[in-house]
Amino acid sequence: MKERIEQIRKAAAAAIENAEKMENLNDVKVSYLGKKGELSKLLKGMKNVAPEDRPKIGQMVNEARAAIEEKMKEKVDVIQRAFLEEKMKSEVIDVTLPGKHLESGHRHPNQIALDDIERVFIGMGYEVVEGPEIEYDRYNFELLNIPANHPAKDEQDTFYINKDILLRTQTSPVQARIMETGRMPIRVIAPGRVFRSDEVDATHSPSFHQVEGLVVDKGITFADLKGTLQQWAEEFFGPDTKVKFRPHHFPFTEPSAEVDVTCFKCGGKGCRMCKGSGWIEILGCGMVHPKVLSDCGIDPEVYSGFAFGIGLERITLLKYEIDDMRLLYENDIRFLKQF
Ligand code: DAH
Numbered sequence: 001m002k003e004r005i006e007q008i009r010k011a012a013a014a015a016i017e018n019a020e021k022m023e024n025l026n027d028v029k030v031s032y033l034g035k036k037g038e039l040s041k042l043l044k045g046m047k048n049v050a051p052e053d054r055p056k057i058g059q060m061v062n063e064a065r066a067a068i069e070e071k072m073k074e075k076v077d078v079i080q081r082a083f084l085e086e087k088m089k090s091e092v093i094d095v096t097l098p099g100k101h102l103e104s105g106h107r108h109p110n111q112i113a114l115d116d117i118e119r120v121f122i123g124m125g126y127e128v129v130e131g132p133e134i135e136y137d138r139y140n141f142e143l144l145n146i147p148a149n150h151p152a153k154d155e156q157d158t159f160y161i162n163k164d165i166l167l168r169t170q171t172s173p174v175q176a177r178i179m180e181t182g183r184m185p186i187r188v189i190a191p192g193r194v195f196r197s198d199e200v201d202a203t204h205s206p207s208f209h210q211v212e213g214l215v216v217d218k219g220i221t222f223a224d225l226k227g228t229l230q231q232w233a234e235e236f237f238g239p240d241t242k243v244k245f246r247p248h249h250f251p252f253t254e255p256s257a258e259v260d261v262t263c264f265k266c267g268g269k270g271c272r273m274c275k276g277s278g279w280i281e282i283l284g285c286g287m288v289h290p291k292v293l294s295d296c297g298i299d300p301e302v303y304s305g306f307a308f309g310i311g312l313e314r315i316t317l318l319k320y321e322i323d324d325m326r327l328l329y330e331n332d333i334r335f336l337k338q339f
Contacts, residue, residue: 001042001045001049001053001057002057002060004042005042005057005060005061005064008032008038008039008042008064009064009067009068011032011038012028012032012038012068012071013067013068013071015027015028015031015032016028016068016071016072016075017075019075019079020079021079022076022079025072025075025076025079028072029072032068033065033068033069039061039064039065039068042061043058043061046058106339107339108328108336108339109316109319109320109322109328109336109339110209110312110313110316110328112316112339113312113315113316113319114191114209114211114312116236117189117191117211117232117236117310117312117315118189118191120231120232120235120236121189121213121232123235124228124231124232125187126187126188126189126213127187127188127189128188128189128190128191129174129178129188129189129190130174130190130191130192131168131171131173131174131177131190131192132168133167133168133192133193133194133195134161134165134166134167134168135165135166135167135168135173136164136165136166136173137163137164137165137166138164139168139173139176139177140158140166140168140169140170140172140173141153143173143176143292143295143296144172144173144175144176144251144252144292145251145252145289145291145292145295146251146252147251150251157169157196157197157198158196158197159195159196159197159206167194167195168192168194168195169194169195169196170194170210170212170309171190171191171192171194171210171211171212171309172212172252172307172309174188174190174192174212174214175190175212175214175252175288175292175296175307176292176295176296178190178214179214179216179292179293179296179297179298180296180297182297182298184216184217184298184303185215185216185217185218186214186215186216186217186305187214187215187217188213188214189211189212189213189214190211190212190213190214191209191210191211191212191312192209192210192212193207193208193209194207194208194209194210195207196208200326201325201326202323202324202325202326203325204325205313205325205326205329208311208312208313208325209311209312209313210309210310210311210312211309211310211312212307212308212309212310213285213306213307213308213309213310214288214305214306214307215228215305215306215307216288216293216298216303216304216305217303217304217305218302218303218304219304220287220303220304220305220306221287221304222255222287222306224306225285225286225287225306225308226243226245228306229243229259229283229285229308230243233261233282237261237264238264240262240267241261241262241264242261242262242268243259243260243261243262244259244260244261244279245257245258245259245285246258246259246260248284248286250284250286251289252286252288252289252292252307253285253286253287253288253289253306253307254286254287254289254290255286255287256284256285256286257284257285257286258281258283258284258285259281259282259283259284259285259308260279260280260281260282261279261280261282262278262279262280263277263278263279263280264280264318264319265321266278273318273321280318282310282311282314282315282318283308283309283310283311284308284309285306285307285308285309286306286307286308287304287305287306287307288304288305288306288307293305313325313328316328320339
């Protein structure tokens, strides 16, 4: 009996020693300490032991049980520690590794120019409004005093969706939409995308941007238009900028003008940028035609106004001395990064 207890103790110790995982330890527990385990079996054989030896044997069995339990507890510790160490190793963070570089974008040169234009007009009390890119012929042409036989209505220039609906060729229809609301006075700029059926080249694109301006109130004169654009040019292009108004024709303004500014590269002396003239053309403008006012529900006897239209790309190309409009649309990061 004594040898058997000793055997069981050794076998259990060896099994515990060999256990690698908690499950192995559990198996050991069942087969040695469990109800049907080796030690229990041994106790069941006590009836064959002489009564005077039984307490002794019982004590030995208890000691064996305690010893095995003790060993198991130690092994549980070892296994748990090993598990933790393994986990720590696999989850280790190497703080010396180079970080992930997050590329952050920035505004497109067109957007930078637009923000600058808006900033100046907002400073003068203008509101920034928008109109639809898909527009009625009525707003794009009719209400702007552009009759059906006007060359701009030629299908060559305009993307028609059907006979009444088109992709707006200019931001000027926003003028009509604003005037129609009847809210006075009007002091707005309306930036946005416009479309023309043009082939792509260094100065043309079927889609580009304009910034429309419109002021309508009592007593607005050409002097207000001149003062406003002079002020804007000084703030946008630099304090020494001069503006020049050249007579021109637009169907929706009367009188109309094209505006040049002194070349901001050479200051007016003449250079490659201004083609030697010292002046650069930047926009079209004029006093809102009385017929346009009345067609939009405004009494031209009471109110008057001025309007202007800036080609955004033109300004962007000039400002950043970019010589090909296509660069603005190709989205080549190497190009865009420079601004
Ligand atoms: N809409 C004109 C164009 O696309 C530009 C323009 C000229 C707008 C004169 C105006 C203006 O508001 O008064 O060529």
